[in-house]
Amino acid sequence: MIPKPYLLFIGDAQDELAIKTASGIYEWRSEWCKAQYTYDDAKFHLDLPIYNFEEAIAQEIKTMVIGVVNAGGVLSEKWKITIIEAIESGLNIASGMHTRLRDIPEIKTAADKNNVNLFDLRFNEQTFSTGKGTKRSGKRLLTVGTDCSVGKKYTALAIEKAMLASGLDAEFKATGQTGILIAECGIAIDAVVSDFISGAVEWLTPDNDINHWDIIEGQGSLFHPSFAGVSLGLLHGSQADAIILCHEPTRKNMRGVKTLLPTIKDCIDENIRLGKLTNPNIQCVGIALNTSNMQDSEEVLKEEISRLYKVPCFDPLKDDLSDVVAKIKSI
Amino acid sequence: MIPKPYLLFIGDAQDELAIKTASGIYEWRSEWCKAQYTYDDAKFHLDLPIYNFEEAIAQEIKTMVIGVVNAGGVLSEKWKITIIEAIESGLNIASGMHTRLRDIPEIKTAADKNNVNLFDLRFNEQTFSTGKGTKRSGKRLLTVGTDCSVGKKYTALAIEKAMLASGLDAEFKATGQTGILIAECGIAIDAVVSDFISGAVEWLTPDNDINHWDIIEGQGSLFHPSFAGVSLGLLHGSQADAIILCHEPTRKNMRGVKTLLPTIKDCIDENIRLGKLTNPNIQCVGIALNTSNMQDSEEVLKEEISRLYKVPCFDPLKDDLSDVVAKIKSI
Incomplete structure (x- = not known):
């Protein structure tokens, strides 16, 4: 384009x-x-x-x-x-x-x-319907986060790349400005009028082949007082079969506000609980750590988190992703 | 105006x-x-x-x-x-x-x-900031619902009227088209760009006298797959000290979709859990039933619900509201 x-x-x-x-x-x-x-x-x-x-x-x-x-x-x-x-x-x-x-x-x-x-590219002339919540064919993975700017876009892109490399049918779906410039399509969800958040995501990830995966770029966090509504609309509209929780281990406060970061556990639980409204089978398939600000001990942390939550824990920019891809494939 | x-x-x-x-x-x-x-x-x-x-x-x-x-x-x-x-x-x-x-x-x-x-009146030239989540002075009550069109606006207006009648300082804050025409001010939250939902509500209900109550018209439902994001942004932006749960007892499905209605309990619990992010003291002070479609047994139902949840249960258009006003006053 x-x-x-x-x-x-x-x-x-x-x-x-x-x-x-x-x-x-x-x-x-x-x-x-x-x-x-x-x-x-x-x-x-x-x-x-x-x-x-x-x-x-x-x-x-x-x-x-x-x-x-x-x-x-x-x-x-x-x-x-x-x-x-x-x-x-x-x-x-x-x-x-x-x-x-x-x-x-x-x-x-x-x-x-x-x-x-x-x-x-922020402006999409498309007019949307309100979300319907009815089941669509094909599969969807959404990256969710403990905060804004923790790596949801990079994780989605890395997962798309790894899935394509292992012969799976996957497509990155952009929901923000940078993602759209990378994908050359998508919807800047922060520019959509609030009544149509979930409807816009339904439009972005329509019915598809049974083995096709849309890998949807998440936004904000259910725990961020500025943007939780956007995150919830994205979760409901994507009807996620799978989520990957993204986290920046050195972050103390949510970006731009005084709210403390939620725990990984609370964040996974809340996304699963609320996501069940439009997909009762939603599950967490991995935890992506942005370790760019960590001096050391990343390996120990990843192992511990992986053991605790029983899903692969990885840095999407550094690690081999075959474990998480295998987990996605098994759904 | x-x-x-x-x-x-x-x-x-x-x-x-x-x-x-x-x-x-x-x-x-x-x-x-x-x-x-x-x-x-x-x-x-x-x-x-x-x-x-x-x-x-x-x-x-x-x-x-x-x-x-x-x-x-x-x-x-x-x-x-x-x-x-x-x-x-x-x-x-x-x-x-x-x-x-x-x-x-x-x-x-x-x-x-x-x-x-x-x-x-749907269009407000005001530009908003993103929500900050910081504590504001004064008090706020938000009407929340098990669904759309269950009486959130009428409940808020009835509560405002009853509070004013008992000498309290209360003001209805409109968030939808009809509410705005009634109040002659407010924000049509469904027309606000999604990044600014909670920020718009913070703007609508700013710092105020310590005993002043803003009575905020809710929208949608946390359980509605089309509009839950709007409802969550409203909940976070209002930093509600009090919620009143609005419900239509004869409704089976959420409006316009196939999703079943949540129970009153689940809906109160979810609003309290998620509302705590911006106000840890949030509490439910009443349950408003829209009984206009009920043939009989409304009194029995109200008594049962009131006993079960230990808050006043009432039809805002038919009943005396002194119990719920007393409960609000006690906060």
Whole structure:
């Protein structure tokens, strides 16, 4: 859909989290990523060459992707000028920002004049029905979390990759901005009107072959006071046959609030209890640990958790996933 | 805000549920309602005189309120012509429809030309933050339900009325279309983008005097596969000190889906368990039964439920509410 390869726009990223869209695309679709574009004051970069627009065009780059968070959701004058320069150089622009590129008159005019496309991926023109809760064919796995930003997207992508590698029929289903840029389709569930959360997920993961698995990117946490409603709608709409609980062992508080993190046990139990409303056979098939902030003892922790909950425990970016894939296959 | 009195537009209502907005306004704000406007083929009416626009103006009616559901969310040509006629007669128009009056060019033009106002109450220009989950001062009661359309709005309004009558400081907080037309303010929570459900409720019921009670209109049910996410966001955002469980004893299936109704016990327990995330002191203070479809034995049922759950059980439209008000006062 989006012409490739990409120039990833990093802007003046001040921390690692700010470029999580760029790093997500680069991690999972590195073959699409040829270079990055940064301002001089950027503090974080990707391991990619830095190009200006002239170099990008010379290297046959087709699209600049906005890979950095715009602070406060506002598109600064500086960004706007850069985006227009990119357009005038002949690059398409792809974005998952809350601000629509095509709603900014100067950007829209420049794109029309230079005959390039604007891809506003957060916005899906699809209208949804309210969720029905009726059983759909095919199977579904949902990644759930003890918090936001604990690895639900990376876990889903790693599971898809491992399942495809073992010859299973699996497809990653994106529900957030970065996931959509990786999958080139999906629904930014945080932009869906609240009445249609579960309905949107039902639309995203429709009836399918009996052995097909949709691997659905989860959002938030049932225990997060800001986003639990979204997480519950996702759980009900996905009618998950299987969940994988994602957790960041060094995290103390839920992101952005003062609420303490739930235990792994409480989080699994709550997802199973509430998930039974639309799938009585829901089960937890694994626990994914994001160990990137751990200094040591990860192996001990994984073994202990695995023994305690009787499911594979793994870091999806480091470990072999054949145990959890075998467990999924057995359902 | 909206100029009064009202002419309630009933259109060609084919059943009682279709006019629930009109009947809600008439039930709770009868002093605002002077007449109704209907088509010849309407099968349901209110107990109000039927006026044409000339009569309405002669009787100093100021606003026509859309009190009937537009089938399929589409504004028919017939309705459009009627609304324009009303405008040309000099009436303001108020609506809680998904379709914005001001987005229909002919209606907008007619309103501008005739110098009348269009009130699109479903749409709130307010932008919200995500929920914070931090404790707010003042107290909050939320009506929750075993299903949609079991009396959550009527219960909240009845509780507000009874509390005000006993000298307590209480205020109904609307979260749906009809509630907003009754309260003349509020947020149509089903139109809020999913990331901001709990944040919108935090905004709707901010810090207040220590003895002030916000009486919040609930939506959906934690057990409804279409809307549970909305219900959970409402529960977390309201930080309810008290809940009243609303139930329709003759209902077998959840509205619009095949899911069975939960038991009263399961529904109270689930709301208490999940509500504790943002208010550890949440408690159930009463059970409201909508007995309008019961032939007899309501008294026996209420007594039994009250004994079983050790809280007052009542029909909010029929019974004296002093027991439940006393219970609320004791918190």
